[in-house]
Amino acid sequence: MRIYRFPIRAGCSLGAAALVLSGCASVPRGPALSLANAGISTTGAFGSEIRSTAQKVQYVDVTEAFVATYARCSNPNLSCTSQLPPGLNLKLRQDLSRAILLRAKALDALGKAYAALKREAEYDARGDLVGATNDAIGGVNNFATAIAAIGGAAPAAALIGEPLKQITGFGVGLLADHNQRKRLVAGSHAIAQATKRLRDALEVEAFVFDSLADYLVKTRSAARQSLLDAGLVSSGDALQPFTANLELKPVGTVDAVVGKSPAAKQAIFAMLEAQSRADVIAVRNRYHASLAALDALLEAHDALESGQSVSLADVDRFLGELDAALDSKKE
Amino acid sequence: MSTAKERLDAIYEAYSQAYDRRSADMAAATSDAQANKIQANLNRLEAHYLDASTEALDANGQAVEDAYDDAVAAQEKVDRAYEQAKGLAEKIRLVGSVVGKIGDLIDKANG
Numbered sequence: 001m002r003i004y005r006f007p008i009r010a011g012c013s014l015g016a017a018a019l020v021l022s023g024c025a026s027v028p029r030g031p032a033l034s035l036a037n038a039g040i041s042t043t044g045a046f047g048s049e050i051r052s053t054a055q056k057v058q059y060v061d062v063t064e065a066f067v068a069t070y071a072r073c074s075n076p077n078l079s080c081t082s083q084l085p086p087g088l089n090l091k092l093r094q095d096l097s098r099a100i101l102l103r104a105k106a107l108d109a110l111g112k113a114y115a116a117l118k119r120e121a122e123y124d125a126r127g128d129l130v131g132a133t134n135d136a137i138g139g140v141n142n143f144a145t146a147i148a149a150i151g152g153a154a155p156a157a158a159l160i161g162e163p164l165k166q167i168t169g170f171g172v173g174l175l176a177d178h179n180q181r182k183r184l185v186a187g188s189h190a191i192a193q194a195t196k197r198l199r200d201a202l203e204v205e206a207f208v209f210d211s212l213a214d215y216l217v218k219t220r221s222a223a224r225q226s227l228l229d230a231g232l233v234s235s236g237d238a239l240q241p242f243t244a245n246l247e248l249k250p251v252g253t254v255d256a257v258v259g260k261s262p263a264a265k266q267a268i269f270a271m272l273e274a275q276s277r278a279d280v281i282a283v284r285n286r287y288h289a290s291l292a293a294l295d296a297l298l299e300a301h302d303a304l305e306s307g308q309s310v311s312l313a314d315v316d317r318f319l320g321e322l323d324a325a326l327d328s329k330k331e
Numbered sequence: 332m333s334t335a336k337e338r339l340d341a342i343y344e345a346y347s348q349a350y351d352r353r354s355a356d357m358a359a360a361t362s363d364a365q366a367n368k369i370q371a372n373l374n375r376l377e378a379h380y381l382d383a384s385t386e387a388l389d390a391n392g393q394a395v396e397d398a399y400d401d402a403v404a405a406q407e408k409v410d411r412a413y414e415q416a417k418g419l420a421e422k423i424r425l426v427g428s429v430v431g432k433i434g435d436l437i438d439k440a441n442g
Contacts (some may be wrong), residue, residue: 055438068370071357078357088372092381099385207336208384211343215380219349 031310032121032184035288035300038315039114039191042297045322046290047107053209053283054100056216057093061085063223070226106198109136113191120183133187136194185305192301199294206287221276225269231259235268240272286322293318333399340439341399342383345406345429346376352413352422359418359419372426379433390442398439402432 068083085093116132227233235258236250243250251257258264296314303310353373360366409425 068353071354072370075358075360075366077361079363083370086378089374089378091382092378096381096384211339211380212384214347215343218347222350222354253349283365 011012011274029121029180029184031304032188033118034312035188035297035304035310036114036118037122037298038312038319039119039195039297041295041319042290042315043107043111044112045319046294047104047111049286049322050100050104050107053212054097054104056220057097057100057212060093060216060219061090063219067219067222067226070230074229078261079252082221103198103202109138110191110195110198112136113194117184117187117191120187133190133194188301188304192298192305195294195301196298199291199298203296204289206291209287210216212283213280215277215286217279217283221272223274227269228272229265231255235265238268241275289318289321293322332391333396335440338388338436339383339398341402341406342380342433342436345402345409345433346373346380348406348409349373349376349426349429356419356422357398361419365419365423368423368427372430373422375430376426376433379430379437383437386437386441388437388440390440395436395439398432398436402429402436405429405432 064085065083068085069081072078072083073080113132113136123326222235224238228235228238234255236254239250239254258268293315296312296318300310300312349372353369355368356369360369405425405428409422409429412422412425
């Protein structure tokens with residue numbers, strides 16, 4: 001579980017709950033720092049998830065070459081030739097992967113803006129909040145224009161087609177706490193606008209990622225089955241998560257046993273299929289948990305800007321779900 | 332009226348079904364020509380899906396709805412052919428028809 005730690009300053013009160021922070025009457029450095037940390041975590045986790053999807057899309061070329069060639073060459077009536085994906089499919093996969101990566105880059109830019117907000121919120125550590133926030137706005141705008149250039153119009157393009165305006169400053173020129181409060185609130189507001197725009201775009205096209213999850217899991221699952229069927233990998237490895245869950249261990253001669261038993265082989269294929277379905281649901285859940293974390297983050301922005309208590313418990317909960325899904329994937 | 336999600340789902344479903352059936356179809360193929368057609372249909376359905384994933388698919392109008400209905404109906408014919416264990420040549424022909432209908436749906440849905 002993440003705990004967002006922040007320095008306690010004179011004039012700021014700390015609520016009873018660990019993650020409920022009071023909006024300070026003067027400079028809300030503590031809440032802003034915690035909000036910034038939550039923003040860094042959320043954009044980082046979501047960006048990693050999306051980047052991983054983009055990489056897997058490109059790798060389909062490799063799995064598909066193996067699966068298609070194995071399917072053809074398993075039939076002795078056919079000539080056995082390498083089945084490489086056509087150039088068009090290769091290009092379309094690269095386009096899709098690049099389009100997906102743009103979302104990750106927009107999230108990276110947002111993460112940098114939150115990092116600048118964090119530096120600003122740290123005592124006497126003023127960062128380039130204007131520059132980083134403009135980078136975030138630029139990242140979201142670039143996402144929209146590049147998507148339109150690649151694919152004509154992604155589902156999200158219409159939603160974020162109107163570019164966000166760059167900012168010019170946050171009340172530079174005044175001195176002391178009043179000025180820093182102004183900068184923090186204005187910075188939070190500008191970053192929240194970019195976050196909201198990107199979050200809405202990512203929600204609109206969530207259904208694209210739903211089918212994409214199935215596409216990726218399906219092609220990887222087919223490759224696993226082909227490898228097992230060809231006897232190129234051990235059935236014991238495929239069975240390991242299953243038997244470990246049952247607190248058992250495959251016999252040393254597992255491959256010989258499976259080789260002689262069509263029933264055992266079919267049961268392993270069924271198990272892999274069921275695992276694939278669970279993987280698809282897990283991928284979809286991670287995407288939706290990431291969206292929910294952005295929602296919770298936006299609520300925290302609102303609270304900070306209106307001087308109310310800032311709660312990051314929901315952000316933490318959704319990031320926890322994301323971590324749990326990633327942990328279960330590693331197991 | 333169909334939504335962009337329903338259209339993409341229909342496009343993906345056509346590819347997904349063909350993908351799942353490829354292994355058995357290849358095993359049943361009796362000539363290179365048949366095998367080439369099976370793989371070519373699958374490649375084209377995948378290309379349609381990849382293309383559609385970066386498109387809005389949000390145009391409206393009767394032509395779009397007709398294209399959507401045609402694509403869904405063509406896929407249902409394919410599914411019935413597999414349920415009824417029709418010959419491989421007929422299955423390949425019907426999947427080829429879906430490829431065309433899906434392409435038409437993408438064109439129409441993009442306006």
